Amino acid sequence: EGGKLKEPVILRSHGGRARAICSGDLHIDVAFIAASAADDYGNCNGSLGDSAFGALGFGYADAMHADKVVVVTDNLQPYPVTPISISQTFVDYVVEVPSIGDPGGIKTGTMQITKSPSRLMMAKNVVKFFAEAGILKDGFSFQAGAGGTSLAVTKFLHEYMREKGITGSFVMGGITGFVVNMLEDGTIKKILDAQSFDLEAVESMRKNPDHFEVSHIEFGNMHTGGCIVNRQHACFLGATEVDIDFNVNVNTHSDGMLLHGIGGHQDAAAGSDITVILAPLLRGRIPVIRKEVTTVSTPGDTVDVVVTERGIAINPRREDLIEKVKNMNVVSIEELYKKAVSMAGEPKKPKLGEDMVAVVEYRDGTALDTVRSVKGW
Amino acid sequence: EGGKLKEPVILRSHGGRARAICSGDLHIDVAFIAASAADDYGNCNGSLGDSAFGALGFGYADAMHADKVVVVTDNLQPYPVTPISISQTFVDYVVEVPSIGDPGGIKTGTMQITKSPSRLMMAKNVVKFFAEAGILKDGFSFQAGAGGTSLAVTKFLHEYMREKGITGSFVMGGITGFVVNMLEDGTIKKILDAQSFDLEAVESMRKNPDHFEVSHIEFGNMHTGGCIVNRQHACFLGATEVDIDFNVNVNTHSDGMLLHGIGGHQDAAAGSDITVILAPLLRGRIPVIRKEVTTVSTPGDTVDVVVTERGIAINPRREDLIEKVKNMNVVSIEELYKKAVSMAGEPKKPKLGEDMVAVVEYRDGTALDTVRSVKGW
Numbered sequence: 001e002g003g004k005l006k007e008p009v010i011l012r013s014h015g016g017r018a019r020a021i022c023s024g025d026l027h028i029d030v031a032f033i034a035a036s037a038a039d040d041y042g043n044c045n046g047s048l049g050d051s052a053f054g055a056l057g058f059g060y061a062d063a064m065h066a067d068k069v070v071v072v073t074d075n076l077q078p079y080p081v082t083p084i085s086i087s088q089t090f091v092d093y094v095v096e097v098p099s100i101g102d103p104g105g106i107k108t109g110t111m112q113i114t115k116s117p118s119r120l121m122m123a124k125n126v127v128k129f130f131a132e133a134g135i136l137k138d139g140f141s142f143q144a145g146a147g148g149t150s151l152a153v154t155k156f157l158h159e160y161m162r163e164k165g166i167t168g169s170f171v172m173g174g175i176t177g178f179v180v181n182m183l184e185d186g187t188i189k190k191i192l193d194a195q196s197f198d199l200e201a202v203e204s205m206r207k208n209p210d211h212f213e214v215s216h217i218e219f220g221n222m223h224t225g226g227c228i229v230n231r232q233h234a235c236f237l238g239a240t241e242v243d244i245d246f247n248v249n250v251n252t253h254s255d256g257m258l259l260h261g262i263g264g265h266q267d268a269a270a271g272s273d274i275t276v277i278l279a280p281l282l283r284g285r286i287p288v289i290r291k292e293v294t295t296v297s298t299p300g301d302t303v304d305v306v307v308t309e310r311g312i313a314i315n316p317r318r319e320d321l322i323e324k325v326k327n328m329n330v331v332s333i334e335e336l337y338k339k340a341v342s343m344a345g346e347p348k349k350p351k352l353g354e355d356m357v358a359v360v361e362y363r364d365g366t367a368l369d370t371v372r373s374v375k376g377w
Numbered sequence: 378e379g380g381k382l383k384e385p386v387i388l389r390s391h392g393g394r395a396r397a398i399c400s401g402d403l404h405i406d407v408a409f410i411a412a413s414a415a416d417d418y419g420n421c422n423g424s425l426g427d428s429a430f431g432a433l434g435f436g437y438a439d440a441m442h443a444d445k446v447v448v449v450t451d452n453l454q455p456y457p458v459t460p461i462s463i464s465q466t467f468v469d470y471v472v473e474v475p476s477i478g479d480p481g482g483i484k485t486g487t488m489q490i491t492k493s494p495s496r497l498m499m500a501k502n503v504v505k506f507f508a509e510a511g512i513l514k515d516g517f518s519f520q521a522g523a524g525g526t527s528l529a530v531t532k533f534l535h536e537y538m539r540e541k542g543i544t545g546s547f548v549m550g551g552i553t554g555f556v557v558n559m560l561e562d563g564t565i566k567k568i569l570d571a572q573s574f575d576l577e578a579v580e581s582m583r584k585n586p587d588h589f590e591v592s593h594i595e596f597g598n599m600h601t602g603g604c605i606v607n608r609q610h611a612c613f614l615g616a617t618e619v620d621i622d623f624n625v626n627v628n629t630h631s632d633g634m635l636l637h638g639i640g641g642h643q644d645a646a647a648g649s650d651i652t653v654i655l656a657p658l659l660r661g662r663i664p665v666i667r668k669e670v671t672t673v674s675t676p677g678d679t680v681d682v683v684v685t686e687r688g689i690a691i692n693p694r695r696e697d698l699i700e701k702v703k704n705m706n707v708v709s710i711e712e713l714y715k716k717a718v719s720m721a722g723e724p725k726k727p728k729l730g731e732d733m734v735a736v737v738e739y740r741d742g743t744a745l746d747t748v749r750s751v752k753g754w
Contacts, residue, residue: 041602041603041607041608042602042603069602078516078546078566079518079546079547079608080546080547080567080569080589080605080608082567082586082587082589083586083589084589084591084595087591087595088595088601088602088603088604088605089594089595089598089601089602089603089604090601090602091602091603092602139455141456169455169456169457170456170457189455190457190459192457209459209460209586210459212457212459212460212461214461214464217466218461218464218465218466221466224465224466224467225418225419225446225465225466225467225468225469226418226419226465226466226468227465227466228457228465230418231418231456231457
């Protein structure tokens with residue numbers, strides 16, 4: 001936003017980035033891939049060694065398509081290093097460094113389960129919603145976000161499924177210890193892991209063959225024979241803003257400042273049978289549910305349900321769901337919007353300049369929205 | 378040879394075929410990939426199920442580059458099947474059939490260790506040669522052929538290394554139970570497996586994480602960041618014929634008939650530090666060591682040593698080896714040729730027609746030799 005970059009940034013989802021690289025839209029001159037174990041020919045992984053960080057999901061597309069591939073490691077091992085996550089066939093150089101980073105840093109601040117009573121209630125309502133919708137049965141699969149409320153949903157799902165004797169098929173992630181717990185007690189059969197969010201996930205992927213590493217190509221590149229998100233029964237994701245057309249903003253704050261990437265948001269929403277957005281009506285005095293999002297990160301036609309502390313809104317496209325969850329506190333998205341406005345007033349808008357700072361690309365490669373420079377707030 | 382094909386066949390090595398597919402030289406319209414376990418989205422492997430056959434090494438290049446990919450399985454499992462050998466992202470269709478074949482057929486007739494005293498002596502001499510050459514030390518790696526004499530070398534290598542307390546780094550294959558035994562007692566640290574030759578290998582790859590599946594791209598595609606054969610200290614391979622320029626024929630019989638593929642012969646020979654060809658002087662009354670091979674399958678400049686029952690010939694290019702193995706019965710290849718002729722006479726040549734039946738392609742994509750139709754013998 002400081003105007004340091006001459007060209008607008010292109011924001012892509014995890015799956016969209018993989019698609020762009022595989023298709024040639026995004027050309028990479030040199031890829032630097034950090035590995036916690038590598039041999040001198042380039043076979044490497046993130047599973048072994050003192051700096052182990054788990055899945056190398058981001059690295060696959062880069063390794064396969066960059067002009068030059070440099071593996072950087074602090075743990076050079078005798079040939080051949082296995083498991084082979086990134087293969088020697090893609091690697092041009094291997095560089096040894098004293099340290100590739102601190103694995104303790106993997107566990108970021110967002111990895112704490114929420115303690116807010118209203119957020120915990122929202123999380124419980126998501127589980128109840130899935131149960132009422134009839135998808136919580138053997139074979140259930142899901143993807144969880146890494147926010148504190150999403151983690152709470154995972155925990156409550158675990159408790160519910162265990163209590164009811166339901167065995168899920170797989171969890172795709174962004175994987176946390178909460179999901180590992182589900183695998184270890186048999187509540188789910190498999191984990192597909194493109195990014196390990198904490199050290200419990202790292203340890204599990206190293207030890208448990210049912211915790212299987214996948215790439216972001218497999219996770220979400222829609223221009224393939226099929227990506228994993230298509231097989232998810234549910235996902236539950238956060239949002240900075242949601243609008244009355246169910247569009248979701250995860251990129252900009254309401255003051256217009258660009259602060260976040262898309263992550264797997266677009267991909268999970270598009271692929272999952274039921275996409276739930278967890279959002280409070282307000283954050284501080286700023287409405288989260290609004291007439292129009294500041295930036296469209298994920299289009300509303302891929303969002304099915306918005307769960308707030310004041311009720312659940314269902315996308316009118318999903319008449320099937322509306323029918324099934326009659327027993328829950330279902331309200332229209334407009335009602336939620338009006339409640340938010342009644343509490344905090346119509347949100348003010350940032351004063352935008354003419355310069356285009358970023359393009360939000362959809363996962364299929366089309367332009368979804370733009371982010372403009374901010375002159376004031 | 379019956380003239381049924383309108384165009385000459387192109388014979389390629391395992392690595393050469395992978396190279397041709399990856400480069401686009403060889404276009405595949407539809408790839409049919411048999412899998413002993415698959416899900417309905419195409420994730421599959423050859424490790425699980427009643428028809429398990431082990432490594433899917435051949436399938437990777439095909440799956441990645443064919444226009445359409447059809448997975449054929451007799452063991453459709455719930456999504457997602459792991460380990461994922463061939464990924465759903467490459468697969469267009471999954472077809473269920475009653476049976477993909479009899480895994481008992483994996484153990485072919487060639488998988489028996491030789492009982493011939495002279496072949497066993499040759500095998501022992503290969504081990505002695507490696508020892509004298511100074512490569513039998515910790516970190517030793519090799520690839521073994523699947524012929525009865527090559528299997529004997531593997532067995533004797535195992536005994537020698539175990540006795541001397543030598544720990545090898547890896548064995549690349551075509552993997553047999555003889556190699557699995559080496560992994561299980563710690564004589565070698567890793568197996569890299571592109572094709573499992575017997576059920577012991579299948580079982581080992583399923584259970585042992587140090588027995589790791591690789592593709593034929595990784596095995597031998599020379600137009601990559603590096604293939605596995607380059608890291609082999611030694612290989613020992615069979616031959617139908619060897620000539621005084623160390624060229625090897627594995628494709629045609631001496632009557633000119635085309636009966637065999639190249640397998641990994643070219644790749645192993647080109648990559649390994651020391652390439653040993655195991656060949657008797659005669660087979661029946663037909664000289665194996667001759668002035669000129671009927672067909673060049675593997676060029677002589679990649680062959681270092683020919684071990685026969687009448688002595689060992691070293692390629693003059695390898696002066697370093699000649700120096701090291703002075704204690705062994707080293708003779709010139711011409712002497713071996715003369716001995717063969719003295720025993721069986723100068724071999725007769727097939728009468729060839731004008732039609733080109735096949736082209737032997739080298740692993741880099743250049744034409745190495747041609748095979749012509751046979752008019753008489």
